[in-house]
Amino acid sequence: MFAKLAQPFPLGATLCDQGCNFSIHCPENKEIKLVLFDHNNKKTFIELENQHLDIHYTFVAGINKGQVYGYQIKDKNETRLILDPYAQALNKVPYYIEPFTADRSWHFAKSVVVDHCFDWQGTTLPQVPLEETIIFETHVKGFTKQHPEVEEKYQGTYLGLCQPAMIKYFKEQGVTSLQLLPVTSCMSEPHLLKMDKVNYWGYNSLCFMVPEPRYATEDPVTEMKTMVRELHRHGIEVIMDIVFNHTAEGGEGGPKFHFKCLDKHYYQLDTHKNYKNHTGCGNTFDLTYQPSLNIVLDTLRHWVTNYKIDGFRFDLAATLGRNGDRFNPQSAFFKAVAQDPILRQVKLIAEPWDIGPDGYQLGYFPRGWNECNDKFRDTVKSYWLCQENNVKEFATRIMGSRDLFSAGCWPDKLPVNFVSYHDGFTLQDLVSYNQKHNHANGENNRDGHGDNRSNNQGVEGETTNYAILSRRERQKRNLMTTLIFSFGIPHILAVDALSHTQGGNNNAYCQDNAISWADWSPCKDKSDFSQWLATMLERRKTYMSPFIRAFSGRKRGHHRIHWNRSNGQPMNAEDWQGLEAFSLYLGLFDTGKELLFLVNSSKIPTRYRLPEGSKWQVVCDTSEATLGSRQVQTTYMQGAHSLTVLYRD
The missing domain is CATH 2.60.40.1180 (Golgi alpha-mannosidase II)
Structure with a gap:
């Protein structure tokens, strides 16, 4: 009766008035079955009787939003439940106890059918020009978790980030664009689970299209949309930091959540059919493979269409343009994005490197992409903090790194300049520590970058010495003024506006605690710096933005x-x-x-x-x-x- 309603595309679970279409790419597991779960966890198994291009699909009548489901596959003579890679919600926060066996897969988080109807209340996209963009990088949970004016039930959530106190703060601070650390569903790595820690930053994607349930009070889908809507209402853009270079399944021997069981070719493979590791995470996603490219593009359109996201920052983005061991700026991914009528309208920011061969590609991404400029970071820190009198290099960076980014291609090729990022020292720690102090991470201080280019001004860590404190504040002003009045898009770590310290931890990826959570405790010196920074950002808009516009494009030589x-x-x-x-x-x-x-x-x-x-x-x-x-x-x-x-x- 419903055969004509069954369609191979789109992949995932797609609702209509009569029910739901379920479709999944699965060339390697022919015995795959759809599994529906009721409120008592009772299972209903449904055959995927239709096939097209290695896609298995069926239509199930009477399905409503909120339906919990998964797919059963055979894995070495065991039945394993896997997630839908195209899932758009999960029924709970994903967690498991090592090892992730086939039996434990049935107790893991499951996929949920979503209805994307939402009242956007007539809000419009801010569409901030690049030359006026001020990026604040923040963590959804960490920035509000300790905020005294945010109601406790909203602290650390999507809704917390759009509470009146936060909107007021962002507007006063001069923020135009919030860049959120990953808010897609994440699974902590096995070694963290063994230490009873979590991947706080979220750079270990589970399902690309699912909003992370940890940051919701009840419904992650609705609450994340509400956050975006309210930020848009006040002219603030939302940029997602997104991870496509690897997934939470890891390398050989890593857990199996979906891709590995469906088609090993989602990942880059070497001649021995083992996973390549160009990201340090064990399994490099392969965008030369059509199904991999498809899900990445479908994911990006999903966030822009259903959540009105204003842009993306791509983690280890050199991987996206890889063909094996080589990077190609003319790759299918870049071409596909450039021709896409939805994606070519949003901000695209690349972290232009990974750790594989041919992995450092600063300045080589196509037109329409802005790039995180680590040359600026290293040069400016060296100049002010390490007394490296590199005048020529310093001059090049404040003039927009035109050795890498021609002003003829500005503003669409303006570099994203930064001094501090989520990884590395905070601004306060740059002027307070000479060495990293990562012992809380449980790796004997071996993790984290050793090239901090910091200067503690005479004392390691906290001090009451007024002369040292004064020098530290001056150095913070030197770094921020150089950033704000250079040619480029300033990227500011949001906690830097609060003079937040992580106690010298430069790799707090697993610290879901006060080390990472923004410190809002009252302090005159911190308040003074925050006000100074807000005023400087307003003055950038008044004085510097017109110069960036004038020095861009054809009239730059006049x-x-x-x-x-x-x-x-x-x-x-x-x-x-x-x-x-x-x-x-x-x-x-x-x-x-x-x-x-x-x-x-x-x-x-x-x-x-x-x-x-x-x-x-x-x-x-x-x-x-x-x-x-x-x-x-x-x-x-x-x-x-x-x-x-x-x-x-």
């Missing part, structure tokens, strides 16, 4: 750029080898608006001669803890190890 010594004379070749005090002058067209950067990395105050003309407005001086409003004209005394930004129109 403006004035001068690099001078502190005495106002042009820098020569020798100066570029290590001059400690220099200035950068930017002027629009022949007589337009002007910016002047006074950079002094020396240990002594330096007097700068300013370009002649009308008075300059002091946008900021990092040697000062507060942001005032004053003007100067002929000279300016710049404090040691600090920088000033001046403006006039």
Whole structure:
């Protein structure tokens, strides 16, 4: 009766008025069966009587949203229950006790049929221009878990992130775009389960289309949509950090949740049919394989269409363009995204590397992709914190890394500049620790990056020494001012606005506790820095964004750029080898608006001669803890190890 309603596409569970179509790609397990579960966990087994292109499918009448289901397969003479890779919800938080046997698979989280009807209440997409974008990277749970003005039941949830107190904070801080650490369903790695820890960051995808149930009070689907809707209502974009380079199934011997049982070719395989490991996680997803490419593209459209997501940050994105051991910027994935009428309209941000051969690809992603610029991070930290007087490199980075990202392709190729990210030291720890302190992770401090380029200013960790605290605050202002007033898209770790410390832990991926949770406890110094940062972000919008627009595209060569010594004379070749005090002058067209950067990395105050003309407005001086409003004209005394930004129109 319902045979004509059964269709191979779309894959997954698709509701209609009469019931639900179930469809799954499964070339390697011909005895697969659909399993439906009622409220008492009673099982109903249904044959998938239709096949097309290795897809098994059927239509089941009378199915409603909330139906719990899975698929039974034969695995070495045992029956195993697997998840639908196209599942859009889970019935509970996934968890198991090692080892993940076929018997335990029946007690694991199960797939749930979803109805995506939702009242968006007429909200529209913010569509923030790239040159005005301010990215705040945050964790859904961690940012509100300890917030005193968020009701306890909402702390650490999707709904917590859109409570009035949080909206007010984001607006006051100048946030345009929240970049959320993975909110797709995640499964902690076996070694964490053995230590009774969790993958707090979420970089271990279970089902690509499922919102992580840990962050919901009741219904993850509705609550995540509500979060997006309320943030959009206030003009704030939502960018998802998403992981397609590997899955939670791991390498050889890893758990079997779906892909491994359905088709081993979802993953890159070597000549011995073992899984390749270009990500450090044991199983590299293979986007040269059509079913793998399909689910990735279907997933992206799913989030944009059903959740109105504004963009994606792709973890270890070099993997997405891989063909075996080589990276190809003309790969099928990039071409498919570029022609997709839905996906080509959203922000696409790449972490342009993985750990495999040919894995570092900064600057080589196609037009329409912005890239996380670790060259900026390393150069700026080295310049301010390690006293590496790399003037030429520093100048290149603040001018938009045009050795890697041509201004002719701006703003769509603006680099995403950052100083701190979820991995690595927080801003506060960059100026408070020389060494990583990751003992809480249970790996004898062996994990985490060793190249921190940090400087504790004389004391490791907490101190009451006023001179050291003062130097730390100045260094934070140096780093943030350089980030905010460089050409590019500033990426700010949200907890940095709170001067949050992780106690020197630079790899807190498994710390679902106060180490990672944002510290909202009142503190005058922290409050002062937060206000300073908010004001600086507002001033970036006023003073810097117009320069980024003007220096982008065809008219980029019609403006004035001068690099001078502190005495106002042009820098020569020798100066570029290590001059400690220099200035950068930017002027629009022949007589337009002007910016002047006074950079002094020396240990002594330096007097700068300013370009002649009308008075300059002091946008900021990092040697000062507060942001005032004053003007100067002929000279300016710049404090040691600090920088000033001046403006006039």
